[in-house]
Amino acid sequence: MxxxxxxxxxxxxxxxxxxxxxxxxxxRQAFKNxxxxxxxxxxxxxxxxxxxxxxERLPDVTDVAEGNEHFVFTIExxxxxxxxxxxxxxxxxxxxxxxxxxxxxxxxxxxTAMLNSGFELSIAKNSQLKLHIQYQQISAAWENIRTVxxxxxxxxxxxxESYDYDCRINHVAIINAAKNSTIKLQSNKLLxxxxxxxxxxxxxxxxxxSVEQSTVNNxxxxxxxxxxxxxxxxxxxxxxxxxxxxxxxxxxxxxxxxNHLVGHCKSEVIKRSLATDKGQVAINAxxxxxxxxxxxxxxQSLKNILLSDDAKIYSxxxxxxxxxxxxxxxxxxxxxxxxLSLTYLRSRGIPKEQAKLMLIESFLQDANIFKLxxxxxxxxx
Amino acid sequence: MNFxxxxxxxxxxxxxxxxxxxxxxxxxxxHAQVGDNKILKGLNxxxxxxxxxxxxxxxxxxxxxxxxxxxxxxxxxxxxxxxxFLGKDLLELEIEQRASEGVFMAxxxxxEIPGVNxxxxxxxxxxxxxxxxxxxxxxxxxxxxxxxxxxxxxxxxDDLLRRPVNEGFSGGEKKRNEIFQMSxxxxxxxxxxxTDSGLDIDALKIVADGVxxxxxxxxxxxxxxxxxxxxxxxxxxxxxxxADGKIVxxxxxxxxxxxxxxxxxWLDK
Numbered sequence: 001m002x003x004x005x006x007x008x009x010x011x012x013x014x015x016x017x018x019x020x021x022x023x024x025x026x027x028r029q030a031f032k033n034x035x036x037x038x039x040x041x042x043x044x045x046x047x048x049x050x051x052x053x054x055x056e057r058l059p060d061v062t063d064v065a066e067g068n069e070h071f072v073f074t075i076e077x078x079x080x081x082x083x084x085x086x087x088x089x090x091x092x093x094x095x096x097x098x099x100x101x102x103x104x105x106x107x108x109x110x111x112t113a114m115l116n117s118g119f120e121l122s123i124a125k126n127s128q129l130k131l132h133i134q135y136q137q138i139s140a141a142w143e144n145i146r147t148v149x150x151x152x153x154x155x156x157x158x159x160x161e162s163y164d165y166d167c168r169i170n171h172v173a174i175i176n177a178a179k180n181s182t183i184k185l186q187s188n189k190l191l192x193x194x195x196x197x198x199x200x201x202x203x204x205x206x207x208x209x210s211v212e213q214s215t216v217n218n219x220x221x222x223x224x225x226x227x228x229x230x231x232x233x234x235x236x237x238x239x240x241x242x243x244x245x246x247x248x249x250x251x252x253x254x255x256x257x258x259n260h261l262v263g264h265c266k267s268e269v270i271k272r273s274l275a276t277d278k279g280q281v282a283i284n285a286x287x288x289x290x291x292x293x294x295x296x297x298x299x300q301s302l303k304n305i306l307l308s309d310d311a312k313i314y315s316x317x318x319x320x321x322x323x324x325x326x327x328x329x330x331x332x333x334x335x336x337x338x339x340l341s342l343t344y345l346r347s348r349g350i351p352k353e354q355a356k357l358m359l360i361e362s363f364l365q366d367a368n369i370f371k372l373x374x375x376x377x378x379x380x381x
Numbered sequence: 382m383n384f385x386x387x388x389x390x391x392x393x394x395x396x397x398x399x400x401x402x403x404x405x406x407x408x409x410x411x412h413a414q415v416g417d418n419k420i421l422k423g424l425n426x427x428x429x430x431x432x433x434x435x436x437x438x439x440x441x442x443x444x445x446x447x448x449x450x451x452x453x454x455x456x457x458x459x460x461x462x463x464x465x466f467l468g469k470d471l472l473e474l475e476i477e478q479r480a481s482e483g484v485f486m487a488x489x490x491x492x493e494i495p496g497v498n499x500x501x502x503x504x505x506x507x508x509x510x511x512x513x514x515x516x517x518x519x520x521x522x523x524x525x526x527x528x529x530x531x532x533x534x535x536x537x538x539d540d541l542l543r544r545p546v547n548e549g550f551s552g553g554e555k556k557r558n559e560i561f562q563m564s565x566x567x568x569x570x571x572x573x574x575x576t577d578s579g580l581d582i583d584a585l586k587i588v589a590d591g592v593x594x595x596x597x598x599x600x601x602x603x604x605x606x607x608x609x610x611x612x613x614x615x616x617x618x619x620x621x622x623x624a625d626g627k628i629v630x631x632x633x634x635x636x637x638x639x640x641x642x643x644x645x646x647w648l649d650k
Contacts, residue, residue, distance in 0.1 A: 340492045341494045341497075343454065343455070343476065343492075344494065344546075345506075346476040347453075347486055347488075348510075348562065349480035349506050350477060350502075354505065354509065355477075358502070359494070359497070361497075362497045362545070
C-alpha cells in the first residue's frame with residue numbers, strides 16, 4: 001500500500017474523480033505531506049512498539065477503493081429537525097477541517113489524499129440523536145473514510161459504531177462538540193486476525209461538554225488508534241474506557257492524548273488489556289495540562305494481563321503538567337492472572353477455564369462502563 | 382508430664398475399629414514436599430463419615446501441608462503414598478474435581494477477589510458442583526432462598542454477600558464467610574485450616590457454632606489448629622499430634638487438654 005504502487009494508485013484515483021478543485025488541491029497537498037513525512041518508524045513515540053510493516057504484509061493491499069456506499073446507518077426515531085447529513089466529498093471548502101499532522105499522524109494525510117468515502121453530520125442544537133454506524137468493507141482494497149460530526153449546543157449524541165470483521169480501513173474521525181453537549185460513544189472494533197484498522201479520532205470540546213467513551217478492540221493484524229482530545233472550554237468531563245484483547249499474533253495499539261488547554265476540566269482514561277498467544281498490546285495515555293489550565297483533574301489507569309509467556313504488553317501513562325493547581329493520578333500494571341485467586345475459585349468447584357473468565361470479567365469491569373454483556377465472548381483461552 | 386494419665390495409644394492414625402465401618406478418607410504413607418523442602422514423611426490417617434479429627438502440632442510440623450495435599454493445592458508435590466476418598470484416588474483429581482467430589486477447604490487466609498461478587502461466586506461454585514454431579518443448575522430464586530436461610534446461621538450481614546469475595550472483610554468476617562460457603566456447598570469432608578487464627582472469642586463461638594450445625598453422620602471434619610480452645614467448641618472424636626511430617630500420637634479430646642498444659646517439648650525427648 002505504501003511503497004511504489006501508491007504513486008500510481010494516487011494518480012489513478014485523482015484522474016478518475018470528478019470533484020471540486022479545492023478538494024483535488026487538498027488531496028495533492030496531503031499526498032505530498034505524506035511522502036515528505038514518510039511512514040512512522042520505531043523512533044516515532046506512538047509507533048514505538050508497532051511494526052508498520054504489518055500493513056505491507058497484508059494481502060491485496062495495492063489498490064484503493066472508490067464509491068460511497070460504505071456505511072449502514074441506523075437512526076432511532078429519524079434525524080431531528082435541522083440536523084443534516086452530507087457526503088464528505090460534497091461539503092463546502094469552508095467546512096473542511098484540516099488536522100495538524102506529524103510523522104505519528106501521517107496516515108491522516110494519506111486518508112485525505114486517498115479519501116473515498118465519508119460524511120458530515122451536523123446535529124441541531126437542543127436535539128437528541130441515537131445512531132448506530134456500521135463501517136463496511138466493500139472490496140478487498142483499503143477504504144479511506146473521513147467522518148465529521150458537529151454536535152450543536154445542548155445536543156445529545158448516543159453513537160455506537162462498529163467495523164466490519166473483514167476490515168481494512170483508514171478512518172479519520174472528527175467530533176466537534178459545542179457547549180453543554182453530551183456524547184456517549186461506543187466503538188466496537190472486533191476484527192479478523194488478518195485485517196487492519198488505522199483510526200485517528202479528534203474530539204474538540206467546547207465549554208461544559210461531557211463525553212463518555214467506551215471502546216472494545218479485539219484482534220486484527222494491526223489495529224492502531226490515535227485519539228486527540230482538546231478541552232477548549234472549561235468544565236468538560238471526559239471519560240474514556242477501553243478493553244483490548246489480542247490473540248494469536250494480533251497487534252493492538254491505543255494512543256490517547258488529552259489536552260487540557262483551559263482549566264477545570266476532568267479527564268479519566270481507563271484501559272484494560274489482555275494478550276495471549278503471541279498477541280501484543282501497546283498503550284500510551286498522555287495528558288497535557290497547559291499553563292492556563294488550573295483546576296484540571298487527570299486520572300489514568302492502565303491495567304494489563306498477560307495470559308501466555310509469548311504475549312507482550314507495553315503500557316505507558318504520561319502526565320505533562322505545566323501548572324500548579326492540578327489533581328493528577330496515573331498508574332500502570334502488567335501481570336498475570338492471580339494464581340491465589342484462581343486456586344481459591346477452583347477450590348470451590350469452579351473449573352479452571354470458568355475461574356479464569358470470572359477473574360478476567362472482574363478485571364475488565366472498570367473499563368466496561370456500558371456494561372456490555374457479551375464481552376467475555378471475545379476471550380479465547 | 383505423664384502421658385499414661387490420658388491413656389494415649391500410639392495409633393499413628395490407624396485405628397483397627399475403622400475397618401468395621403466404611404472409611405471415607407484413607408491417607409496411606411503420604412510423602413509431600415514444597416519445592417525441595419520435604420514436609421510430610423509417611424503420614425497415615427483414616428476418617429469415617431461423621432467423625433471430627435483434630436490435627437495439632439508444633440509450627441512446621443506439616444499440618445497445613447496435609448490440608449493442602451487433600452485440597453489439591455498445586456504448590457505441594459506428593460512424592461509417595463496414596464489418598465483414597467470414597468473409593469476414588471484423590472491425588473488423581475484436579476482441585477475443582479476434589480471440591481465437586483465433596484472436599485472443602487476452609488482457608489487459613491481466605492483470598493480477596495476484587496470485582497467478583499460473593500453471591501455470583503457462590504452460585505457459580507454451587508452450580509459447577511451440581512453440574513459435575515449430573516444435577517440440574519439451581520435457579521436464582523431457589524439459590525437466594527438457600528442463601529437467606531444459611532446466612533442467618535452464620536450471623537452474617539446481608540451486605541457482605543453483595544460485596545466482592547472477602548474484599549474489605551475483617552478477619553472474623555472472612556472466616557465466617559468460609560463456613561458460610563461450606564454451608565451452601567455442603568461438602569462430605571471439610572478441612573478447617575487454622576480457622577480459629579485471628580478470631581476473637583465471640584467470632585470463634587459463632588464460627589464454631591456454624592460448624593457444629595453442619596455436623597452430621599455423613600459429614601466429616603479435619604480441624605487443623607494450634608490451640609485447644611477451638612476444640613472446646615468443636616469437640617473432636619480424635620486428636621492427632623503431627624510432628625516432623627507424621628502423626629506421632631492419637632487420642633481423644635483429653636489429648637488436646639494435655640498438650641495445652643505441656644506443649645510439644647516432649648517430642649524432642
